[in-house]
Every structure is written in structure tokens, then in C-alpha cells.
Amino acid sequence: MSEPLVNVQSVSVTLGGNAVLSDVSLTLAPGRITTLIGPNGAGKSTLARLVLGLVSADRGAVHRRKGLRVGYMPQHIKLDDSLPLTVDRFLWLAASGPTSARRAALERAGVAHLRRRAVQQLSGGEMQRVLLARALLRKPDLLVLDEPAQGVDVAGQNALYGLLKEVRDEMGCAILLISHDLHLVMAATDEVICLQRHVCCSGSPESVSRDPAYHELFGPSAGTPNLALYTHDHDHDHDLHGDTRHPDHHHEGPCNHD
């Protein structure tokens, strides 16, 4: 097995006097998708921020491989209207390089038509995909996504997780996902870590969904049969809008969503 990209060892974090994480360990390896799940306030974002180096640990250690390239997709970012910024310029900040690279990254995230738009005019869902494109543009060793499925409908979420798997296969990068919705994430993840300030349980999605600790955390409805695991089969293709994409029909030009 290759050298881990990030190794978090028995870390505790206290923010404003509150213990947010205690004795949490986590290893991120190339080519693996890890998902953090847990209720609100469980410390998922804090653990992700610890991996990103935005929060420091009070106890324990965080080792990052030297020269690690990270792509980060935050939940949302607020941009001041006084700053005129096109999507293209916004992407350029993450990695300079030819326009074609930025166009390709936007294409990958399904939002090529937004390239010349002002960032402030984007809807929540569009902004998420632009942030994903920006993260991909950096050709990351590690991709960290905080609640990537927010504001995206179910079909779009499936497309998104399908895309993340493709990205992992192509780039061989590690992916760290934060989600509070286990079921959609299950099919697209190698390891699930169930967090409630400490690691409640972890392992493959199947084993976590059978773990009593998981059911305790998410309540009795968490594993009912009508919410069966979603497995994405690839006899057809969705784009991120949830439309079915046909190979001979090229999706082009601005989509007018009313």
C-alpha cells in the first residue's frame, strides 16, 4: 500500500472552550474515498479543516505528506459585490495556466456555460459546481468536499457522486467527503467514518450500516429497507443537472432555468 497522504493520530480539538473532537484518528490514502458522517455539531467540518491545516490540534498529531496538493470545496463562500469577478478569473486564482485548462475543469463539473458569468450572480447549486471545478483544476492529491450535495437534487447528487468516482479513478487522488446523508454517499465511498465528537464506528459502508453504534446515532429509521443502498449502474449517463446525457447530443449553450 502506498504512503498515506494525511495521517491524523489521536487528535483532540477544543474551540472556544468546547471539546469538538476527542481522540480522533484518520488515514487518507491515494485512490480512496472516505466519507465523514454524523449529526450537526459532530465535528465533521472541524475534522476536515484539521486535515486542511485550517485548524490546529490541541493534542495528537497531524502528518501531511510533503508537497501535498489539496483541492478544497467549502460549503459556501461569500463574495463581496464590490469585487468584479468572473468565474474564469475566480478559477485562475487557484491555478494559473491556459484558458483551456479552466474550460476543461468547468466542463468536468458540468458548468462550462458559466465561464464568463459574474461569480456573485451564480445560484447556490451553480456556485457549488464552480467550486468543484476550481478544486479539480488544481489536479489535487487530496480533494476535500464539505457537503457537496447541498442544494443539488437527488439525480444531480447521483451524478455528482458518480463524477467523484470517475475523478478518483482518473487522478488517483484521495477524496474526503462530508455528508449527513449516508444513503446516497454509500455507493461512492470506500470507507465511512461515523463521527460524534469521537469516532463511533468506521469501516466499509455495509459494515457501518449494520453497526449498532450507527443506529444509535441516527435512530431506528437509519437502515430501513425502503432506503436501500443506491448503486449507480452505468448503462446511461447523467449530467449534474440530472438530465440524461446522450453521446450524440452535445449539451451546449446557456441553460435557462426559470
Next chain:
Amino acid sequence: MIELLLPPLLAGLAVALVAGPMGAFVVWRRMAFFGDTLAHGALLGAALGLALDVSLYLAVVAVCLGLAAALTALQRQRQLASDTLLGIVAHTTLALGVIAISLQTGIQVDLFAYLFGDLLAVGSQDVIGLWLGAVAILVLVVWQWRALLSITVNEELAQVEGVAVQRSRLLLMLLLALLIAGAIRTVGVLLITSLLVIPAASARRLTHTPEQMALVASVFGTLAVLAGLAMSWFANTPVGPSIVVAASGLFVLTLLRRPA
């Protein structure tokens, strides 16, 4: 006439050129009050320079940098909002500066010139200094443009992507302090912020990218300096206020255009 007008013109243009991109950052990062505070501190710096008989520019830059560092430290506490802190510091330093200047015995100091600028009094020595400073600031801004813009858009994304956030923020403050020290002769302590904010605000409606906005702000600043000097020459008005009024006039004109 041209020998008389050339030094003020060149000095004004040096300041206006740099005030474009720096003013854009002041607008984007909502630092107008912060700039004002540095400017008020500049008066204290000038007074100290006179009292200690050292270079006025050096004293102003030193006081501005000290203020910037102190404000950054003060803003870490959460009980008082940062505009409250700035209000305290800005007017305390202004009051101290006025007192310090009035205490100078033996030297005739024109307080009005510091408060509202005295562009017509600049000599060729000042012009050379201003242009050296202007070129230095512009080179640094262009060289560090992506880092400075990254931290302005989102500091956390910038940090994850490997930008030295603290260093870039410090650089921005340092450059602002340098500019304010230079601009004290053109428009004076009380009007410097307007030369930063008004051209950049005027440029906002006409532009689509940060680079365009910075550039157009420089052009507007230049036009304001030209118009202000002309107004001062023909109508015998004070130069600093004339430049600011010209800049405001341009701003009002841009309001007539539909936003870009």
C-alpha cells in the same frame, strides 16, 4: 507656468496611479475606515518627524506601520467591533498629531497643509521620491497580485491552496502605509481615503474583472488630479479639495451609466 505646474502634476499622477489598485483593495476588503485611521496617524508621524528632525516620509511610514500592527493585534479581541476600535485610534492619533504640531516652537508649521494637502509646494526632490515609491508599490502589487487577490476573495481557500495569508495581508498594509505617507503632500491627511475609494468605486460600475477595475481606477484618479489642478489654477481653489471634488464629479457621472 509649466515649470510651476510640472512638479505638482507629476507628484499627483504618481499618487493617482498607485491609488488605483490600492484603492480597489481598500474597497474590496472594506478597509476605508482602516485607511482613514492610518491617514490620521500619518499626521502624528509628520509631527514626530518635525520634532525629531528626521525625514518626514520615514516618520510617517514608521507610525503607519506601527499603527497597522497595533490594530491587527487589537482586532483579535472580540468585545469591541473593529470600527469602534478604529474610531478610537483614528481620532486619538489625529488629536495627538495636532497637539504635537502646535507644540513645535520656533518652526512655523502650516497645519492646513497637512490636513488638506499642499500639492503646489512639492519640489523636484519630492517628485523623485514619490515616483520611486510609486514604482516600488506597483512592482510589488503586480508581482504579488494573485496572492493579494486570493486572500481578498477567500482567505481559507487561499491558505489551503498554499498562499502565505498572513504575509500577504501584512504586505497589503505595508503598501497602504507607504502610499498614505506619500499622499499626505497631495491631498492631505483628511482627504487621502477619498483618493483611494472614489476612483475605485467609480470604476466598479464599468468593469468585469479585478484587473480592469484597478486599471480604470488609476485612469479616473489621473483624470481627477488633472481636473483638480486645472480647477485650482484657474479658480484659485485649494488643490487637495479640488482633486477630491473632481473625483466625486467623475463618480456621479459613472452613476448615469447602467451598471456593467
